[in-house]
Amino acid sequence: MILLIDCESFYCSVEKAMNPNLWCKPTIVCGDPVRRSGIVLAACPIAKLAGVKTTQPLWEALQHCPDLTIIRPRMQLYIDVSLKITCILERFSDRVEIFSIDEAILDISGCTTLFGSPREIAQKIQNTIQEEVGIRARVGIGSNKLLAKVACDSFAKKNFTGIYTLNESNFQEKMWPLPIGELFGVGSRMKQHLQAMRIITIGHLANYPLERLKAKWGVNGHVIWMSANGIDYSPVVTDSFRQPKDIGHSMTLPRDYKEAEEVETVLLELVEEVCRRMRSHYQMGRTVHVGVRGADFDRPTGFHRQISMPDPTNESMRVFEFAKKLLHRYWDRGPVRAIGLSLSQLQSDEIVQLDLFDRRAESRRKLDRAVDEIKDRYGKTSIIRASSLTGAGQVVERAGKIGGHYR
Numbered sequence: 001m002i003l004l005i006d007c008e009s010f011y012c013s014v015e016k017a018m019n020p021n022l023w024c025k026p027t028i029v030c031g032d033p034v035r036r037s038g039i040v041l042a043a044c045p046i047a048k049l050a051g052v053k054t055t056q057p058l059w060e061a062l063q064h065c066p067d068l069t070i071i072r073p074r075m076q077l078y079i080d081v082s083l084k085i086t087c088i089l090e091r092f093s094d095r096v097e098i099f100s101i102d103e104a105i106l107d108i109s110g111c112t113t114l115f116g117s118p119r120e121i122a123q124k125i126q127n128t129i130q131e132e133v134g135i136r137a138r139v140g141i142g143s144n145k146l147l148a149k150v151a152c153d154s155f156a157k158k159n160f161t162g163i164y165t166l167n168e169s170n171f172q173e174k175m176w177p178l179p180i181g182e183l184f185g186v187g188s189r190m191k192q193h194l195q196a197m198r199i200i201t202i203g204h205l206a207n208y209p210l211e212r213l214k215a216k217w218g219v220n221g222h223v224i225w226m227s228a229n230g231i232d233y234s235p236v237v238t239d240s241f242r243q244p245k246d247i248g249h250s251m252t253l254p255r256d257y258k259e260a261e262e263v264e265t266v267l268l269e270l271v272e273e274v275c276r277r278m279r280s281h282y283q284m285g286r287t288v289h290v291g292v293r294g295a296d297f298d299r300p301t302g303f304h305r306q307i308s309m310p311d312p313t314n315e316s317m318r319v320f321e322f323a324k325k326l327l328h329r330y331w332d333r334g335p336v337r338a339i340g341l342s343l344s345q346l347q348s349d350e351i352v353q354l355d356l357f358d359r360r361a362e363s364r365r366k367l368d369r370a371v372d373e374i375k376d377r378y379g380k381t382s383i384i385r386a387s388s389l390t391g392a393g394q395v396v397e398r399a400g401k402i403g404g405h406y407r
Contacts, residue, residue, distance in 0.1 A: 001118050002236065003106040004140040004148040005089060005125060006157070010102035011042035014081050015071050017134030026050055027069040030058050041073055081133060088128050092121060097236045105145055107236035122163045141165040146232035149184045150175055171230040176203030185227055202228050247281070248289065248342025249273045251394060256295045256335035260328070262392035263292075263336055267327060268320050269388060269395050270341040275316040276372055278343060282350065284312035285343025288319055290326040295335035303330040311353045312345065315364050319343065 007013060011029040016022045026047040028040050038058040051064035062068060082101045089096050092115060095107035108121055115121045122139035129137045139162065140152025147166040155164035155174070166174060181191045183202050199205050206228035213221030226232070249270050257263050267290070278285060287308050294301030305326050313319065323341055355361055374383050380399045388395040 001108045001112070002142050002145055002148040003108055003118065003122055003125070004099070004142070004145070004152045005085075005104050005106065005129075006138045006140070006152050007085065007102040007129075008136045008138060008157075008162075009042050009044050009048075010082075010135070011073060011078055012044040012047075012071075013135040014078055015074075016044065018077075022069060025069045026052070026065050026067060027071065028052060028061060029071050029073050030061075031073065081135075085129055085133060085135075085137075088132060089125065091128075092125060095236045095238060097238060105148065105236050119163060119165065126162060136162065138162040139164075141167075143167040144230075144232040145234055145236065146184060146227055147171055147175075147230055150178075150182070153184070154178055154182050166230075168230065172203070172206075175230065176201060176206060176228075178202050180205060183224070183227055185224055190224070246289070246342045246344035246346065247274055247277050247283065247285070248340060249277075250291070250338060250340025251398070252338045253336065253394075254397075256337060257392065258335050259392075260333075262390075263327065263331070263339065264324060265387045265390060265392040266339055266394060267323055267341065268316075268385065269393065270339065271320040271323055272316050272385075274341055274343060275314050275319055275368065276375070278314040278346075279349070279368060279372055282348060283346045284314045284349045284352075285319075286312040286345035286347075287343065288322045288326065289340075289342045289344065290323050290330075291340040292327070292331055292336055293338040294332075295337040301332060301334055302336075303332075305330050306344075308345075311355075312347055312349075314343075314349055314368070315361075316368055317364065 012027050015027065015029060024046070027044045028047055029042040030040050031038050040052060040054055040056045040058065040061050043052045043054055043061070047061075047065055047068060052061045052068070058070070078101060086096060086098065086104060089104055089106055093106045093108050093111050097105040099105055108115075108118060111121065112118070115124060118141045122141060126137050126139060129135055138152055138156040140148040140150070140156050141164065142148030142151050143166075150171075151164045151166040155166070156162050178201060180186055180194050180199055180202055181188075183205070186194065194205065197208075199208055205224065208225070210222065210225050213225050215221075217224075251266065251270070253266065257266065287306050289304065289306045291304035292302045307322050307326055309318070309322055352365075371383055381396050384393075384395050387393060
């Protein structure tokens with residue numbers, strides 16, 4: 001018995017709970033309109049009815065609804081409220097998996113004796129969050145995580161009660177007629193490929209020959225076929241963020257970066273942030289992933305490539321050496337809007353492979369640790385590279401933000 005809890009228009013709901021004067025006003029939470037972060041992060045139901053959508057540029061949202069109330073994000077507040085909601089959920093089950101800042105999954109198997117049927121538990125959770133936090137939650141109920149997710153996204157968000165159940169008895173009737181794009185795990189590109197194969201609904205995919213899907217996409221083809229058939233064996237895990245498979249960071253740039261030196265500056269900043277987090281988790285990575293997105297939304301350009309290093313490491317300059325190779329090998333020299341970097345194939349840094357021909361390796365590791373200690377004690381901008389002081393650098397600007405947004 002799985003519940004997926006989703007908070008309605010979370011950022012806007014938090015702001016309206018803090019300021020009741022906003023309750024009947026079309027409201028959005030939006031980044032800094034002067035910089036490129038002027039994107040709608042959340043829109044309340046009133047604004048959505050006027051045509052405003054999440055991820056819209058601010059200027060476009062204002063065309064749909066000129067009387068919008070625009071609020072700059074307060075990320076620390078949203079994190080605090082999210083943690084409070086998590087504490088509420090843990091009263092109903094000790095198996096709570098955090099899915100995102102506004103979503104969580106509960107396994108309530110064995111909890112019905114204490115709290116009632118799954119629907120009764122869902123109603124109690126709704127009421128408790130509403131009373132203690134002032135936010136409306138929608139709840140999808142399913143016999144596995146996938147069905148709970150579809151129940152929430154495709155049905156609970158659209159009905160009056162905000163609660164819906166999908167299980168083996170009704171998922172074919174209710175889920176199969178849905179457009180293929182509403183299946184969790186099917187992104188925009190996969191949707192286009194499936195539609196080109198005349199797979200228009202989830203039911204079409206569920207009844208498509210499995211071997212043909214596996215021949216085309218391998219394991220991923222099998223996974224989406226299982227999803228269409230309501231099959232999901234993944235358990236609810238409470239430590240999903242304690243054992244990461246990779247560690248990464250990305251950022252949208254305040255303007256189009258066109259020069260190699262500018263892009264390298266941001267890439268080095270990303271490397272230093274990722275490697276610092278690696279060292280704080282006592283981890284090393286072996287595979288470097290670099291992703292670049294171009295500036296044209298209508299004709300997306302860019303790349304996402306990876307390269308394996310000879311040995312795992314969390315040394316900033318060693319990782320930057322390989323990240324820069326990927327950048328110059330695959331970048332088409334077009335304007336860059338966003339860039340990201342991550343390290344995977346993680347392992348503990350307690351054991352390090354020594355290099356007989358690199359006598360400065362230990363000195364570099366000690367230097368990285370010393371820089372980390374300075375930043376931990378005096379702040380992220382207490383010691384930075386000179387390149388970050390150029391017009392391309394973003395470290396100083398982002399130091400006071402959480403996830404690229406204001407605290």
